[in-house]
Amino acid sequence: xxxxxxxxxxxxxxxxxxxxxxxxxxxxxxxxxxxxxxxxxxxxxxxxxxxxxxxxxxxxxxxxxxxxxxxxxxxxxxxxxxxxxxxxxxxxxxxxxxxxxxxxxxxxxxxxxxxxxxxxxxxxxxxxxxxxxxxxxxxxxxxxxxxxxxxxxxxxxxxxxxxxxxxxxxxxxxxxxxxxxxxxxxxxxxxxxxxxxxxxxxxxxxxxxxxxxxxxxxxxxxxxxxxxxxxxxxxxxxxxxxxxxxxxxxxxxxxxxxxxxxxxxxxxxxxxxxxxxxxxxxxxxxxxxxxxxxxxxxxxxxxxxxxxxxxxxxxxxxxxxxxxxxxxxxxxxxxxxxxxxxxxxxxxxxxxxxxxxxxxxxxxxxxxxxxxxxxxxxxxxxxxxxxxxxxxxxxxxxxxxxxxxxxxxxxxx
Numbered sequence: 001x002x003x004x005x006x007x008x009x010x011x012x013x014x015x016x017x018x019x020x021x022x023x024x025x026x027x028x029x030x031x032x033x034x035x036x037x038x039x040x041x042x043x044x045x046x047x048x049x050x051x052x053x054x055x056x057x058x059x060x061x062x063x064x065x066x067x068x069x070x071x072x073x074x075x076x077x078x079x080x081x082x083x084x085x086x087x088x089x090x091x092x093x094x095x096x097x098x099x100x101x102x103x104x105x106x107x108x109x110x111x112x113x114x115x116x117x118x119x120x121x122x123x124x125x126x127x128x129x130x131x132x133x134x135x136x137x138x139x140x141x142x143x144x145x146x147x148x149x150x151x152x153x154x155x156x157x158x159x160x161x162x163x164x165x166x167x168x169x170x171x172x173x174x175x176x177x178x179x180x181x182x183x184x185x186x187x188x189x190x191x192x193x194x195x196x197x198x199x200x201x202x203x204x205x206x207x208x209x210x211x212x213x214x215x216x217x218x219x220x221x222x223x224x225x226x227x228x229x230x231x232x233x234x235x236x237x238x239x240x241x242x243x244x245x246x247x248x249x250x251x252x253x254x255x256x257x258x259x260x261x262x263x264x265x266x267x268x269x270x271x272x273x274x275x276x277x278x279x280x281x282x283x284x285x286x287x288x289x290x291x292x293x294x295x296x297x298x299x300x301x302x303x304x305x306x307x308x309x310x311x312x313x314x315x316x317x318x319x320x321x322x323x324x325x326x327x328x329x330x331x332x333x334x335x336x337x338x339x340x341x342x343x344x345x346x347x348x349x350x351x352x353x354x355x356x357x358x359x360x361x362x363x364x365x366x367x368x369x370x371x372x373x374x375x376x377x378x379x380x381x382x383x384x385x386x387x388x389x390x391x392x393x394x395x396x397x398x399x400x401x402x403x404x405x406x407x408x409x410x411x412x413x
Contacts, residue, residue, distance in 0.1 A: 004050045007088045014043050016201045019188045020167055024051045027124050027163035028059065033185045035166045035177045037228030039192040042201050044167050048128045049081040052107055053088050055124060060103040062123030067154060069132045071097070071111035077128070078109045112146050122159040127166040130176050134221070134338050137171030146176055173230045192226035215353060218345025233341060238372040238386075242354040247286065248279035254286075256305040257392025258331065259312070259384045260320055262295040271298045272388040273305045276356075278396040283356045288364035290385060295320065299327035310395030312336040312343055312387055334394060340387045341377025347386075347393040356393065 001021050005013045014021070023034045038044045048066075055064055068074045075096040082094055092099040092106060100106040108119050112130050127150075136142045158164060166185075168177055181187045192200050192210050199207045214222045220237075224230035254277050261269035270292055276285045289301055302309065307330060313321050314336030321333045337343070350356050351372070358365060371385045 003054055004047070007050065007053075007084060011043075011046070012203065014047050016042065017044060017047050017190070019190060020044060020047055020165075021051075023165055023188070024055075024124070024126075027165055028055065030163075031161050032163040032165065033180075034164070035168075035180050035185050035187040036190065037168060037170045037177060037188070038190045039200065039226040039228070040169050042190075042192070042205060045077065045128055048126060048167055049077060050084055051126070052081050053085045053090055056085075056092065056099070056101060056105060056107065057088060057090055059105065059123060060101040061105045063105050063120055064107045064123040065116060065119065065121045065125045065154070065157065066107055066109040067112065067114075067125070067127045067130070068109075069112055069130050069136075071114045074109040074111050074114075078107070081107075113149050116153050116157050119157055120159055121157050122162050124162065125154060125158050125164045127154075127164075127168065127176075129168050130166075131168075131171045134171065134342055137175060138338065138342065140174075143172065143174055143176075147179055150176060170224050170228050170230045172224065173232050175230070178230070189228040191228055215349055215355075216346065218347075218349035219352065220342075220345045220348075222349075233377045236373070237341070237344060237348045237375050237377065239352045241351075241369055241372075242357045243360045244284050244357040245360065247284055248277055252277040252279035252284075253396060254278070254306040255392060255396050256302075256307070256309040257311070257388040257390070257395065258302065258305075258309055259388040259391070260295070260298060260317070260324075261292065261384070262298070262320060262323075270382065270384045272384045273302055273309075274385065274388045274392050275305050276392060276396070281355060283350070283393060283396060285356065285358045285368075285389075288362075288368050288385065290364070290367065295323055296327065299324055299329045302329045308332050308395060310334055310391040312391050332395060334391055339377070340383050340390070343390045343394075344375070344377070344386050346397075347390040350393055350397075356389070 001013050020036055023032065023036060026032055052064065052066060055062065066074060068077060078097065085092065092101045097109045098106065105123065108116065110116060130146055131137045166177055166180060170177055172178065190200055193207065199205055199210055220231060254275065256273055256275045259272045261271050270290045273289045274285060275287045276283045309331045311321065311331050311333055313333040318333060321331050324331050347356065368385055371382055374380065375383055375386050
């Protein structure tokens with residue numbers, strides 16, 4: 001910690017990451033197997049890069065390895081570490097992915113799935129984030145591939161007496177860290193906010209900022225990324241509803257979220273449109289339409305819903321956007337990143353905090369609430385209204401599709 005402050009005086013000593021410092025220092029004295037969960041944007045990667053230089057200065061004959069989720073990212077991080085090494089006076093032959101000291105030690109950097117065969121680790125193997133994004137985290141194929149590479153390639157390069165430290169932001173209960181913890185590895189969790197409500201890094205990441213992040217990303221990602229407690233799917237996502245008695249009458253924006261199907265068979269999904277007014281950070285749902293109809297019939301209904309209209313459209317659904325435009329219905333296509341469960345998280349967070357409200361009485365209210373209350377993200381029989389609500393919340397809260405003049409007009413809202 002003190003060495004890092006001397007080498008990089010522009011950085012505040014990362015006292016909040018003391019457990020990571022302790023684990024790395026202990027790994028130089030004894031064989032260790034440690035998993036540490038830490039939230040994003042809290043300085044863990046900067047600490048790890050300093051640790052690589054510190055290790056080689058103390059033990060220049062030791063061979064170490066640095067692993068992250070992609071080879072290109074590993075090379076970028078090693079470039080950052082090289083700048084630290086120059087300030088610290090470490091002499092080593094350096095390429096994009098390999099350092100060598102005169103004493104025979106060094107560092108090799110690679111991504112998950114990359115080459116390590118032929119390289120021995122007798123110092124420290126350190127893994128710094130092994131998942132790129134939520135899509136990878138939710139993929140059983142990717143998780144299995146990462147696990148097989150780690151056990152069959154990375155661990156087989158570790159010599160007796162060497163240590164392995166995994167420092168990561170958690171994404172999924174069955175991710176690499178989760179499997180190592182299940183095997184009995186020592187694990188340390190650094191939550192962004194502890195049980196007493198204190199932020200991990202109050203000087204740089206105060207509680208107000210963290211709470212804003214929590215509202216933005218939703219409880220599913222918050223629990224995993226920031227609290228180190230990833231949750232399995234299958235539980236309730238939307239809690240009890242919050243009601244309004246009067247609609248805002250001024251200073252609001254209005255829009256529609258849609259999720260479209262285009263056959264008339266009873267086995268098909270529903271076409272859905274949900275409109276609402278957005279006022280002072282709250283969304284007031286005003287109308288919900290849900291039916292199993294052909295595209296032409298859906299278009300005749302959708303023209304009565306306010307613009308802009310938002311839809312999480314991906315793949316072949318882009319063609320439906322063009323079809324609707326030809327039928328006189330303009331739709332703003334939002335990127336369909338992840339599955340419906342992932343896309344629902346921001347709207348679910350707003351719903352649970354009372355920032356999405358419904359009227360006390362409406363003909364559409366009962367089936368709408370029934371779908372939200374039963375939504376789990378695991379093979380739900382119907383989730384069309386959930387996806388339409390997610391699109392509406394994303395479009396309105398982010399002011400997607402507005403002109404620059406409209407952006408300025410609604411900036412205060």
